[in-house]
Amino acid sequence: MSAPTQSNWQSNWYEVDADPVRKPALTFDLDVDVCVVGAGLAGLTAAYEIARRGWSVVVLEADRIAGGASSCNSGVVVPGFACAAEAIVERIGMERAGVLWRLSEEGVDYVRGMSHVLGGSMGSPESGPDTPAGLLDVSRIDDGDAVMARLVLLAEFGAAVEGWPVERVRAVLSTDHYFHAIHFPTAFQIQPLAYARALATAAEIAGARLFEETSADEIDPAGVRKRITTSGGRVRAAHVVLAGNVGLSRLAPTIAETVMPLTGTVAVTHPLGERLLSAVAWRGAIGDAGGNHYRVVDGDRLMWSGAADPWPRDLAKATTAFARDIARIYPQLGEITFSHAWSAQMGYAVHSMPQVGEVSPGVWLASAFGRHGLATTAMAGRMIAAAIVDGDDRWRAFLPYELVWAGGNLGRAVAQAGSWVGRVREDVLARAARRREALQKSDAG
Secondary structure, three states: OOOOOHHHOEOOHHHHOOOOOOOOOOOOOEEEEEEEEOOOHHHHHHHHHHHHOOOOEEEEOOOOOOOOOOOOOOOEEOOOOOOOHHHHHHHHOHHHHHHHHHHHHHHHHHHHHHHHHHOHHHOOOOOOOOOOOOEEEEOOOOOHHHHHHHHHHHHHOOOOOEEEOHHHHHHHEOOOOOOOEEEEOOOEEOOHHHHHHHHHHHHHHHOOEEEOOOOEEEEEOOOOOEEEEEOOOEEEEEEEEEOOHHHOOOOOHHHHOOOEEEEEEEEEEOOOOHHHHHHEOOOOEEEEOOOOEEEEEOOOEEEEEOOOEOOOOOHHHHHHHHHHHHHHHOHHHOOOOEEEEEEEEEEEOOOOOOEEEEEEOOEEEEEOOOOOHHHHHHHHHHHHHHHHHHOOOHHHHHOOOOOOOOOHHHHHHHHHHHHHHHHHHHHHHHHHHHHHHHHHHHHHO
16 A cells, blocks of 8 residues: 655646646736636636637736646536535525536536537547446445435436446445445546646637736726736736636635635556456446545546545645555555645635625636536636626526635634544444445345
8 A cells, every 4th residue: 555755756647648838927018808817727718708709808827727726636527516415405495506506517518518629638528438427426325215315306406317226336346335326427527637728728719818927916906997916017907707716815815715725636546457447347437425536547547536635735645545545445456556646725615615706896706616626617617707798697696605704724624623523424334334234144144
């Protein structure tokens, strides 16, 4: 279960297939219709959609295009939100919850469609005709009634989902750690960094101007024309889209304090050969309630990510924990080592829902996409673009999820404690479920 030293790791598995394209820093003043702050997937989607409608738009990125959470993920595009569907219904009711779910599905459809439009290895879904798309949300507890209740709820939203019994799950995942599952057949996998870079290129072709290493330091949101000051120049715009997620602390500290930064880590194993293919025969993605998300990549490697951490985590310690989890679930894989590991901060709101909408006249927010970012960033970027250019008001569906202070360092400590307690409880229940199953088999024998 050893892991190589951090110095032996490449920064990002996705860098192998996607050559970086540098953009200049802003060194002059600009006057545009819309200024987007942040070149992650939400900002790039908004910029592309605004530019293709004929409006002038500039994107300011303090670092690199898709340098954060937009490229630090496992590449799985799936509907839904970090907040459980049951909790959404409890808060806003079935009808309004169904509206939000369908908006998330539109995000999935958008990424799929754009992937084909962008074409080639830069954006096409990794799933092919011989590779079943979809995600298996597997249960670590033998509770078929709970799975059925969730299936019924999602079906009322109109979601395309399917329940899998234990036998079917274990036919493709050779482990006694999993029981029932919910299959999301519309989910699929992409190469997220390549997708983001292709989307940036498409935005430029449509007329958007992108600047890297350009920090937006100050904003004057008053008046018809907003002013954004950077180290190299100023931008005047009728609308500003804040898509910086956890990177808005300098420009908009009050808004930044409503987002809790959590660090997500992803790692890729060295080739595992036939033993991986016999252990994990499913070629879509897998997620479990223990916070593990994984899929097979490059034929016989395992891409693995675990629960996000409130504090930055040493990569060696993170991958040691990953190896321990993999060995527990799939002991037949033997020793696990990793060739790649990387991490980035994701943003979560207290209510675990995206923050999408107009926070003051002409100032728009697209933030807090942790866990379901690939679909919800697309949803938000497209929605805000339509609101600005076409007057579309569907963003108002997110009004019940207002901006709430995330608690600063205390909030992160509480989140860490809550996450730890939740994982311990889940582990206890999972172990009990496996013991019961073992006893039943022993009695039957």
